[in-house]
Amino acid sequence: IPTPVQKHSIPAVLNGSDVMVSAQTGSGKTAAFLVPIITAALNGKARAAQEGPAQPISIVLSPTRELCQQITVEARRLCFRTKMRVASVYGGVDAAPQLRQLAEGAEIVIATPGRLEDFLERGVLNMKEVKFLALDE
Numbered sequence: 001i002p003t004p005v006q007k008h009s010i011p012a013v014l015n016g017s018d019v020m021v022s023a024q025t026g027s028g029k030t031a032a033f034l035v036p037i038i039t040a041a042l043n044g045k046a047r048a049a050q051e052g053p054a055q056p057i058s059i060v061l062s063p064t065r066e067l068c069q070q071i072t073v074e075a076r077r078l079c080f081r082t083k084m085r086v087a088s089v090y091g092g093v094d095a096a097p098q099l100r101q102l103a104e105g106a107e108i109v110i111a112t113p114g115r116l117e118d119f120l121e122r123g124v125l126n127m128k129e130v131k132f133l134a135l136d137e
Helices: 004-014 029-042 065-078 096-103 113-122
Strands: 058-061 086-089 108-111 132-135
Touching: 004 029, 029 058, 029 065, 029 108, 029 132, 058 113, 065 086, 065 108, 086 096, 086 113, 096 113, 108 113
Parallel strands: 058 108, 058 132, 086 108
Antiparallel strands: none
16 A cells, blocks of 8 residues: 555656655655656666666665665665666775676666765766656655
Protein backbone atom coordinates (compact mmCIF):
# COMPACT_ATOMS: atom_id res chain seq x y z
CA ILE A 1 0.00 0.00 0.00
CA PRO A 2 1.59 3.29 -1.01
CA THR A 3 2.05 6.01 1.55
CA PRO A 4 0.40 9.39 0.87
CA VAL A 5 3.68 10.89 -0.40
CA GLN A 6 4.12 7.93 -2.78
CA LYS A 7 0.48 8.03 -3.90
CA HIS A 8 0.83 11.63 -5.03
CA SER A 9 4.42 11.82 -6.25
CA ILE A 10 5.01 8.55 -8.15
CA PRO A 11 2.31 9.13 -10.81
CA ALA A 12 3.47 12.73 -11.27
CA VAL A 13 7.09 11.70 -11.85
CA LEU A 14 6.05 8.87 -14.19
CA ASN A 15 4.11 11.46 -16.21
CA GLY A 16 7.25 13.57 -16.56
CA SER A 17 6.59 16.21 -13.92
CA ASP A 18 9.17 17.60 -11.56
CA VAL A 19 8.27 17.02 -7.93
CA MET A 20 9.48 18.50 -4.65
CA VAL A 21 8.44 16.69 -1.48
CA SER A 22 8.80 17.55 2.17
CA ALA A 23 7.56 14.94 4.63
CA GLN A 24 8.48 13.43 7.96
CA THR A 25 10.94 10.59 8.44
CA GLY A 26 9.42 7.20 7.62
CA SER A 27 6.88 8.59 5.15
CA GLY A 28 8.28 6.73 2.14
CA LYS A 29 10.12 9.56 0.41
CA THR A 30 13.02 7.36 -0.73
CA ALA A 31 10.75 4.88 -2.49
CA ALA A 32 8.76 7.81 -3.87
CA PHE A 33 11.73 8.88 -5.99
CA LEU A 34 13.30 5.46 -6.59
CA VAL A 35 10.18 3.65 -7.84
CA PRO A 36 9.60 5.94 -10.85
CA ILE A 37 13.31 5.88 -11.75
CA ILE A 38 13.38 2.08 -11.69
CA THR A 39 10.05 1.81 -13.50
CA ALA A 40 11.23 4.06 -16.34
CA ALA A 41 14.44 2.07 -16.75
CA LEU A 42 12.65 -1.28 -16.70
CA ASN A 43 10.14 -0.02 -19.28
CA GLY A 44 13.03 0.77 -21.59
CA LYS A 45 12.59 4.52 -21.43
CA ALA A 46 16.14 4.92 -20.22
CA ARG A 47 19.23 2.71 -20.11
CA ALA A 48 22.78 3.25 -18.93
CA ALA A 49 25.49 3.30 -21.58
CA GLN A 50 27.80 0.29 -21.57
CA GLU A 51 31.01 1.77 -23.01
CA GLY A 52 33.38 4.51 -21.86
CA PRO A 53 32.72 6.50 -18.72
CA ALA A 54 29.77 5.51 -16.58
CA GLN A 55 26.62 7.18 -17.93
CA PRO A 56 23.80 6.55 -15.46
CA ILE A 57 20.20 7.47 -16.17
CA SER A 58 19.75 8.72 -12.62
CA ILE A 59 21.80 10.57 -10.05
CA VAL A 60 20.63 10.65 -6.45
CA LEU A 61 22.54 13.31 -4.56
CA SER A 62 22.84 12.88 -0.81
CA PRO A 63 24.60 15.19 1.67
CA THR A 64 26.24 12.48 3.78
CA ARG A 65 27.93 9.11 3.38
CA GLU A 66 25.50 7.53 5.87
CA LEU A 67 22.42 8.70 3.98
CA CYS A 68 24.04 7.64 0.71
CA GLN A 69 24.50 4.14 2.14
CA GLN A 70 20.88 3.99 3.38
CA ILE A 71 19.52 5.03 -0.02
CA THR A 72 21.77 2.47 -1.72
CA VAL A 73 20.37 -0.34 0.45
CA GLU A 74 16.82 0.68 -0.48
CA ALA A 75 17.68 1.05 -4.18
CA ARG A 76 19.30 -2.39 -4.32
CA ARG A 77 16.31 -3.89 -2.51
CA LEU A 78 13.93 -2.37 -5.06
CA CYS A 79 16.15 -3.49 -7.96
CA PHE A 80 16.47 -7.07 -6.70
CA ARG A 81 16.00 -9.61 -9.51
CA THR A 82 16.13 -6.97 -12.21
CA LYS A 83 19.09 -6.11 -14.40
CA MET A 84 19.26 -2.67 -12.83
CA ARG A 85 22.64 -1.74 -11.39
CA VAL A 86 23.18 0.66 -8.52
CA ALA A 87 26.51 2.31 -7.72
CA SER A 88 27.20 4.19 -4.53
CA VAL A 89 29.96 6.82 -4.51
CA TYR A 90 30.95 8.86 -1.47
CA GLY A 91 34.06 10.23 0.17
CA GLY A 92 35.95 9.14 3.23
CA VAL A 93 36.77 5.71 1.80
CA ASP A 94 39.02 4.27 -0.90
CA ALA A 95 37.67 5.19 -4.34
CA ALA A 96 38.88 1.99 -6.06
CA PRO A 97 35.82 -0.21 -5.27
CA GLN A 98 33.52 2.62 -6.32
CA LEU A 99 35.42 3.04 -9.58
CA ARG A 100 34.96 -0.70 -10.24
CA GLN A 101 31.21 -0.36 -9.68
CA LEU A 102 31.07 2.46 -12.19
CA ALA A 103 33.19 0.56 -14.72
CA GLU A 104 30.67 -2.29 -14.60
CA GLY A 105 27.90 0.18 -15.48
CA ALA A 106 25.11 1.55 -13.34
CA GLU A 107 21.68 2.91 -14.15
CA ILE A 108 21.45 4.59 -10.75
CA VAL A 109 24.33 6.39 -9.06
CA ILE A 110 23.84 7.50 -5.47
CA ALA A 111 26.49 10.03 -4.54
CA THR A 112 27.68 12.69 -2.19
CA PRO A 113 28.50 16.01 -3.89
CA GLY A 114 32.27 15.88 -3.33
CA ARG A 115 32.82 12.37 -4.70
CA LEU A 116 30.46 13.04 -7.61
CA GLU A 117 32.44 16.14 -8.54
CA ASP A 118 35.72 14.19 -8.20
CA PHE A 119 34.56 11.42 -10.53
CA LEU A 120 33.14 13.90 -13.05
CA GLU A 121 36.48 15.74 -13.10
CA ARG A 122 38.38 12.45 -13.53
CA GLY A 123 36.17 11.59 -16.50
CA VAL A 124 35.05 8.23 -15.09
CA LEU A 125 31.45 9.40 -14.88
CA ASN A 126 29.41 11.75 -17.02
CA MET A 127 25.86 12.96 -16.90
CA LYS A 128 24.97 12.89 -20.63
CA GLU A 129 22.29 10.23 -20.18
CA VAL A 130 20.84 11.43 -16.87
CA LYS A 131 17.04 11.61 -17.09
CA PHE A 132 16.34 11.74 -13.34
CA LEU A 133 17.98 13.82 -10.64
CA ALA A 134 16.92 13.36 -7.03
CA LEU A 135 18.21 15.59 -4.24
CA ASP A 136 17.67 13.93 -0.89
CA GLU A 137 17.62 15.98 2.32
